[in-house]
Amino acid sequence: MMRTRPLKVALLGCGVVGSEVARIMTTHADDLAARIGAPVELAGVAVRRPDKVREGIARELITTDATALVKRGDIDVVVEVIGGIEPARSLITTAFEHGASVVSANKALLAQDGADLHAAAEAHGKDLYYEAAVAGAIPLIRPLRESLAGDKVNRVLGIVNGTTNFILDKMDTTGAGYQEALDEATALGYAEADPTADVEGFDAAAKAAILAGIAFHTRVRLDDVYREGMTEVTAADFASAKEMGCTIKLLAICERAEDGQSVTARVHPAMIPLTHPLASVRGAYNAVFVESDASGQLMFYGPGAGGAPTASAVLGDLVAVCRNRLSGTTGPGESAYAALPVSGMGEVVTRYHISLDVADKPGVLAQVATVFADHDVSIDTVRQQGKDGEASLVVVTHRASDAALGGTVEALRKLDTVRGVASIMRVEGE
Numbered sequence: 001m002m003r004t005r006p007l008k009v010a011l012l013g014c015g016v017v018g019s020e021v022a023r024i025m026t027t028h029a030d031d032l033a034a035r036i037g038a039p040v041e042l043a044g045v046a047v048r049r050p051d052k053v054r055e056g057i058a059r060e061l062i063t064t065d066a067t068a069l070v071k072r073g074d075i076d077v078v079v080e081v082i083g084g085i086e087p088a089r090s091l092i093t094t095a096f097e098h099g100a101s102v103v104s105a106n107k108a109l110l111a112q113d114g115a116d117l118h119a120a121a122e123a124h125g126k127d128l129y130y131e132a133a134v135a136g137a138i139p140l141i142r143p144l145r146e147s148l149a150g151d152k153v154n155r156v157l158g159i160v161n162g163t164t165n166f167i168l169d170k171m172d173t174t175g176a177g178y179q180e181a182l183d184e185a186t187a188l189g190y191a192e193a194d195p196t197a198d199v200e201g202f203d204a205a206a207k208a209a210i211l212a213g214i215a216f217h218t219r220v221r222l223d224d225v226y227r228e229g230m231t232e233v234t235a236a237d238f239a240s241a242k243e244m245g246c247t248i249k250l251l252a253i254c255e256r257a258e259d260g261q262s263v264t265a266r267v268h269p270a271m272i273p274l275t276h277p278l279a280s281v282r283g284a285y286n287a288v289f290v291e292s293d294a295s296g297q298l299m300f301y302g303p304g305a306g307g308a309p310t311a312s313a314v315l316g317d318l319v320a321v322c323r324n325r326l327s328g329t330t331g332p333g334e335s336a337y338a339a340l341p342v343s344g345m346g347e348v349v350t351r352y353h354i355s356l357d358v359a360d361k362p363g364v365l366a367q368v369a370t371v372f373a374d375h376d377v378s379i380d381t382v383r384q385q386g387k388d389g390e391a392s393l394v395v396v397t398h399r400a401s402d403a404a405l406g407g408t409v410e411a412l413r414k415l416d417t418v419r420g421v422a423s424i425m426r427v428e429g430e
């Protein structure tokens with residue numbers, strides 16, 4: 001039966017995502033009410049620039065005082081789409097203190113302070129939902145938290161940043177320059193307010209921390225995630241990748257160690273074979289593989305960024321939280337009981353593609369091969385191209401630990417015949 005008294009929603013932030021949330025709340029109001037069992041009403045919208053024209057939002061709902069809005073006491077759900085750490089964190093905790101549940105899209109905040117925010121939600125008997133924080137529209141948090149709650153997840157691997165996938169895809173397929181592709185991603189609403197978060201891998205690392213935490217029932221924070229951005233990927237790297245039948249993607253990889261006693265989480269550019277499903281993920285799309293004991297391999301694919309797709313995930317959470325509210329319950333909170341240690345990058349085992357500039361003279365190849373052997377890194381293939389006494393040597397290894405590879409590269413740099421290490425890239429997905 002439909003309740004006539006509406007549930008009141010406070011929207012914090014009305015940018016790319018917030019404006020789409022407001023639009024869908026208005027255009028789909030009747031369906032949302034029917035699905036929830038009560039109407040949902042936009043009770044206030046906190047913005048930074050009140051004079052901006054905001055189509056479809058009544059002037060009297062706009063305020064620049066977000067704190068007063070969350071303190072009103074009659075708000076059922078606060079939707080936080082401001083982003084960043086402060087004031088978002090204080091606003092969310094104040095919302096719980098004043099009786100509201102919270103829906104957020106803020107991966108940076110959740111990766112840093114997720115544990116405290118979950119504790120605050122629990123202390124006040126409220127919900128904290130954040131499906132939009134990871135991979136935009138793609139349902140991922142809820143499947144991991146609920147659908148896979150009876151299984152054992154061993155690995156989560158995927159493309160979780162739309163901006164960088166858009167840039168890498170453009171560089172690969174059209175030969176576009178980095179800046180040109182970034183400007184286009186920003187204009188399309190994919191990039192963060194400061195795109196450094198995207199291109200340096202912080203955004204993907206925050207998402208990896210959130211995914212690893214939920215998948216392994218262990219607290220994983222942004223600082224636990226190894227991170228390399230994609231700003232140093234060059235046209236030459238794409239050419240090398242092509243020769244190997246690969247392309248380059250910025251990947252987030254969360255793994256349980258083989259002995260099950262620890263986990264790792266990392267973000268870095270990697271070569272993947274063109275035959276791998278991730279190779280055909282184009283534009284701002286995201287795709288994530290989840291491997292579990294009983295389920296085997298699952299793949300989640302869809303739009304990972306942009307106003308409307310992200311608002312879809314926010315609205316899904318809003319419906320869930322409103323339903324909980326009406327039935328007097330809350331959804332699942334943080335699950336960190338496994339408390340597994342998070343190992344550093346040195347423990348990670350994978351394959352590597354190393355490109356060296358060397359002197360083109362007898363014995364160089366043997367010298368280089370010896371360094372690999374001394375560090376217990378087994379070579380899979382070697383390709384050499386020489387010109388005027390200089391040569392480029394491309395070595396692809398079998399699986400080795402990152403620590404062993406690091407030692408190998410350090411020793412290679414010390415060889416007189418090695419003029420430079422042009423690039424080192426991990427090879428995944430084989």
Ligand SMILES: NC(=O)c1ccc[n+]([C@@H]2O[C@H](COP(=O)([O-])OP(=O)(O)OC[C@H]3O[C@@H](n4cnc5c(N)ncnc54)[C@H](O)[C@@H]3O)[C@@H](O)[C@H]2O)c1
Pocket residue numbers: 012013014015016017018046047048049064066080081082083084087105106107108132133136189190191192193304305306307310
């Ligand atoms: N854009 C996407 O594709 C996307 C996807 C998933 C998640 N997110 C996340 O959603 C959140 C919002 O992202 P966005 O792309 O809409 O950013 P945005 O910069 O377009 O919007 C944020 C809005 O918040 C406003 N704001 C800043 N401080 C404020 C304050 N104190 N009070 C009220 N308003 C304030 C800004 O003026 C801006 O309009 C971020 O956490 C982001 O990481 C974005």
Ligand SMILES: N[C@@H](CCO)C(=O)O
Pocket residue numbers: 133134135136160161162163164190191192198203304305306
């Ligand atoms: N800036 C992010 C938004 C989605 O989280 C991206 O490009 O993926």
Ligand code: NA
Pocket residue numbers: 131132133134135136137138139140141313
């Ligand atoms: Na999502």
